[in-house]
Amino acid sequence: MSGLSAALVQALHAVVGDAGLIRDAERMQTYLSDWRNAYRGCAALVLRPASTEEVAAVVRLCAEAGVALVPQGGNTGLCGGSIPDDSGEQVVLSLTRMTAIREVDTGNETITVEAGVILQRLQEAAAEVGRLFPLSLGAEGSCTVGGNLATNAGGTAVLRYGNMRELTLGLEVVLPDGRIWHGLRGLRKDNTGYDLKQLFIGAEGTLGIITAAVLKLYPAPRSCNTAWVALADVAAAISLIGRMRQLCGDRLTGFELMSRQSLDFVVRHVPGCNDPFAQVHPWYVLIELSDTQVDAGLDALLESGLGEAFEEGLVVDAVIASSEAQVAALWALREGISEAQNHEGPSLKHDISVPVSCIPAFIETTDQALLAYLPGVRIVAYGHVGDGNLHYNLSKPPGYADADFKDQQAALMQIIYDATARCAGSISAEHGLGQAKREAAEHYKDPLERELMRTIKQALDPQGLMNPGKVL
Known part of the structure; x- marks a missing residue:
């Protein structure tokens, strides 16, 4: 219990009760490592408040005592942003008991939910009233709304609906001194000064703790068509998405790019997954069209677009789902x-x-540089072509020792990030900086931008107690 006095622990217990305070070392372990076990830390204790008022009371007590807090949602991140350091003096603040759907306003097309609501439950609540909440990603069965907001999550439907910044109208936030900002306004127009909610979206809990949000709803799709398409190269994917956008407009909901290496791993390790084609191809895209009309002619649109692309040599093969x-x-x-x-x-x-427009050149030159540095490295490239977001992941060469591969991490990362910088890109598209990319951001992000970020951090969190060691 290093760093926490018995009096403080007693006061925190009085706020959250038995169900909201975890001190048992074994029970705490779930909160001290990420799902990949890539990041591990220690904590003085874990707190699980059940309301915004309890969060505020906890934050006030910790601020008065100078104790750092690490906000945590579903703990599904990839950059260690929700994991405490190894000092054992920080407190993990889990929002997973705050699961209320406070209001569904179909007239205003909004839904107000607490930060601990699982994304899949949010999607289901929207569907229950004939609406769509469009954020969709692989971890939707376990990630939380608070975490989605803290990292400005994107997912597979960004092409049509945007990321969490575009999907959010209002926030409720507990500030670092324990005050509550009541910003739960469902307004699409509010030009009365700074858009404060945007400070907290994507800030990874370093400026305050998001406890609830007003989110946009959309009409539920009533028809959907999906195709798996084989391509000879990435340039064909860029040409194809341009063609499909012109042809389909905003009915183009998804356009996902995947390398052959990505598909090989899935077919090898995920039960029930099979290659749709008999032949091997270097690249694939998954295309999805959707519409609010039952008979929207999506079949004809998809077939027309792919047929013309096939005739021009952009598409090598394709299969359209029929069920x-x-x-x-x-x-x-x-x-x-x-x-x-x-x-x-x-x-x-x-x-x-x-x-x-830079994706083909980026992949070609970066692939070459990585393979020249570490022959045999397996490049797992996939992502959301429509917004330029690539998950550019690396697996060790066959037979290569795990420890030796990890030793190459810094050099491999520099190759990728240098190439990103040459394209005027970003080293983090939707996963955040967390602790994994904090130091890299110092090098690749504009110095003035970093200075402005520190100014905001100092103004809102002068003690530096909100998720220290993350982002900055």
């Missing part, structure tokens, strides 16, 4: 990549973004 089961099978190939790669030993995750 919900086939749609699910195709999406499983895309969503199983991250899990499948874990079976191949340690993986180095890189979540970068570059202008869409």
Whole structure:
């Protein structure tokens, strides 16, 4: 219990009760490492408040005592942003008991939820009233709304609906001194000064703790068509997405790019997943169209677009799903990549973004540089082509020792990040900086931007107690 006085522990216990305070070392372990076991830490204790008022009371007590807090949601991140350091003096503040759906306003097309609501439950609540909440990602069965907001999550439907910044109208936030900002406004127009909610979205809990949000709802799709398409190269994917955008407009909901290496891992390690084609191809895209009309002519649109692309040599082969089961099978190939790669030993995750037009050149030159540095390294490249976001992950060469591969992490990361910088890209598209990319951001992010970020941090959290060691 290093750093925490008995009086403070007693006061915190009085706020959250028996169900909200965990001191047992074995029970705490779940909160002290990420799902990949890539980051581990220690903590004085774990607190699980059940309301915004309890969060505020906890924050006030810890602020008065100078105790650092590490906010945590579903703990599904990839950059260690929700894991405490190894001092054993920080307190993990889990929002997983705050699971209320406070209001569904179909007239305003909004839903107000607490930070601990699981993303899948949010999707279900929207569906129950005939609406869609469009954020969708592989961890949706366990990630929370608070974590999605803290990292400005994107997912597979960003092309049409945008990321969490675009999906959020209002926030409720506990500030570092324990005050509550009541910003739960469902307004689409509010030009009365700074858009404060945007400070907290993507801040990874370093400026305050998001406890609830007003989110946008959309009409539920009533028709959907999905295709798995084989391509000869990445340039063909860029040409194809341009063609499909022109043809389909905002009915183009998803356009996901995957390398052959990505598909190999999925077919090898994810039960029930099979290659849709008999022949091997170097690249694939998963295309999804959706519409609110039952008979929207999506079949004809998809077939027309792919047919013309085939005639021009952009498409090598394609299969269009003819049932919900086939749609699910195709999406499983895309969503199983991250899990499948874990079976191949340690993986180095890189979540970068570059202008869409730069994607082919980025992949070609970066692939060459990586293979020249570490022959045999397996490059698992996939992502959301429409917004320039690539998950550019690395697995060790066959037979290479895990420890030796990890020793190469810094050099491999520099190759990727240098290439990203040359394309005027970002070293983090949707996973955040956490602790994994904090030091890299010092090098690759504009110095003035870093200075402005520190100014904001100092103004809101002068004691530096909100998720210290993350982002900055």
